[in-house]
Every structure is written in structure tokens, then in C-alpha cells.
Amino acid sequence: MLAVRHIATIAALELSNLQREREALRREGAETLGEMLSGMLDRDAIRTRLRLADLDPGRPLVLAAVSNGLGPDEALHERLIEADIPHFILQQRELYVLLQQPASELGFLAATPRPYVGVSRPFRARKSLAVPRREALWALRYARSQRRSLVDFSAMQRSATWLPADPRALTGIVDEVIGPLARHDNKHGTNLLESARVFLEQDGNVTATARQLDVHRNTVIHRMAQVEELTGRHPRRFQDMAELWLAFSASEILSSGETAHAGELPGELASAFEHPDAQGRSHH
Numbered sequence: 001m002l003a004v005r006h007i008a009t010i011a012a013l014e015l016s017n018l019q020r021e022r023e024a025l026r027r028e029g030a031e032t033l034g035e036m037l038s039g040m041l042d043r044d045a046i047r048t049r050l051r052l053a054d055l056d057p058g059r060p061l062v063l064a065a066v067s068n069g070l071g072p073d074e075a076l077h078e079r080l081i082e083a084d085i086p087h088f089i090l091q092q093r094e095l096y097v098l099l100q101q102p103a104s105e106l107g108f109l110a111a112t113p114r115p116y117v118g119v120s121r122p123f124r125a126r127k128s129l130a131v132p133r134r135e136a137l138w139a140l141r142y143a144r145s146q147r148r149s150l151v152d153f154s155a156m157q158r159s160a161t162w163l164p165a166d167p168r169a170l171t172g173i174v175d176e177v178i179g180p181l182a183r184h185d186n187k188h189g190t191n192l193l194e195s196a197r198v199f200l201e202q203d204g205n206v207t208a209t210a211r212q213l214d215v216h217r218n219t220v221i222h223r224m225a226q227v228e229e230l231t232g233r234h235p236r237r238f239q240d241m242a243e244l245w246l247a248f249s250a251s252e253i254l255s256s257g258e259t260a261h262a263g264e265l266p267g268e269l270a271s272a273f274e275h276p277d278a279q280g281r282s283h284h
Helices: 002-039 043-052 074-084 105-110 130-146 155-158 167-177 179-188 192-201 204-215 219-229 236-255 269-276
Strands: 060-068 088-091 093-098 117-119 150-152
Touching: 002 043, 002 088, 060 130, 074 088, 074 093, 117 130, 117 155, 130 150, 130 155, 150 236, 155 204, 167 219, 167 236, 179 192, 179 219, 192 204, 192 219, 192 236, 204 219
Parallel strands: 117 150
Antiparallel strands: 060 093, 060 117, 088 093
């Protein structure tokens, strides 16, 4: 009897140690992913931490945004470990999971109860995850709207499923949402259209936008105020960001020489999107 109790005690201690190790891994992974999402780590640090988690920095990664119907991140972390899937996981407003590509693991996420999963395009280890996060969130929102368990942004991008197929409808979106910016730039020699596009690409980060445009932070803030005044849409409110981003996506489809919609943009809109650098780096 004593031997059985001794074995049970040892087993309980080993299980407790295993749980502590897994919790430490989860916390370390969450901290790393949080710092990656915030752009706080340089590339060398990111590559080192990926290796420590058995993620290969030389191979493509994907970022998944998962609906909270999956439950606490600790539970999903446990399931991923049991399935021997290297990952980082972080609970914010959505649940983010960083995985290796090709990601057959995504099917694992989608197979869990009440899931909606949005997946970014594959990307290499980088300092900023602003673009993959935005792609994953867009795919997640599309998955929810269509009641699909998993949506890959790459497939969305290829089929442009989030935009109407009619080029006239696309032109209407562009003209209504960002047309005022193109017309203002054309009339006053400003650079609001390009500034708004870069601001969205930089995930609303004023400092990063200023660096990309080679202007002062206050110039970016002033330009975004002008964008709101002209379009009625604030580039930091999610719904307004969505409409602006969709309008830029529609403009790319219309201005691309590789699509049947080429040449559908009228007047100053066409010139603005065909020659994005022609506006210069005005500080207006």
C-alpha cells in the first residue's frame, strides 16, 4: 500500500512539474508574440526566440486570429502541445496563434468547438507583424460573416471575395470613400491619399508612418485629421479603417493592368493610383 502511495505521489509531482513547464512555455510564448505584435523585438531576437520554441525562422510562418469560442488560451495551448505543434499563443481581444507554414495545424484549430479562424498570408520572420495581423483579422471577420470555420487571407486576396465583382460598383466605392482625398491632392498638391494608405499599412502607428513618409509625426497627425474631415472616416476607428482599406483594395483591382477592370478609374483617381509617388512628399 505504501508503495502504491509512493508511486502516486511521484506521478502527481511529475504531472505538476509538467504543468508548470507548459505554463512557463505558454507565458514565454505569449510574451514573445506580444512583443512581436508590438514591434519591440529586432530580427535577431525574433529568430532566437523562434528557434527556442522549435519554430524554424528560415521557413514561412502564418499568424492565425481565432474567435474566443475556443475558450481560454491555456486550454488551446495544452491541445497544441499534445498534438506536438510548435507555436506561440496570445490572448488579446482575439486569440492569436503563430505557427509554421505549411500549416496543416490550421485544420486542428478549425476542428475545435465553435471556431472561427482567420489566417494571414505566409511570411518570413520580421520585426513587425502589423500586416499579418491585419490580414488575419480581416480573414477572421470574413469567416464570421460567412459562418465559415476557417478563411485564409491568401484565398481571399486571389478571389477578392470581400469586394463586389462589378467594376462600376468598385469604382463607386473608390470614388465615394477615397475620391475626396485624390481630388484634394490633385487640387492642392498635398499627399493625403498616399499618407492614408501608408497609415493603414503601418496599422495606425503614427511614428512608423512618419518614418515611411519621411515627415514629422505632427504632419501625420494633421494629415489624418484632414483625411477624417474630407472622408468622414477616422483612420483609427475599426469600421472606418475597414472602409478605407476596402476602397484602397478596390482601387488596386481597378488600376491593375493584369485585370479585366483596368482603366475603370476616372480622371484624377486613375492618375493618383497609377502614379502614387507623383504626389511627392508635401508637408501639407
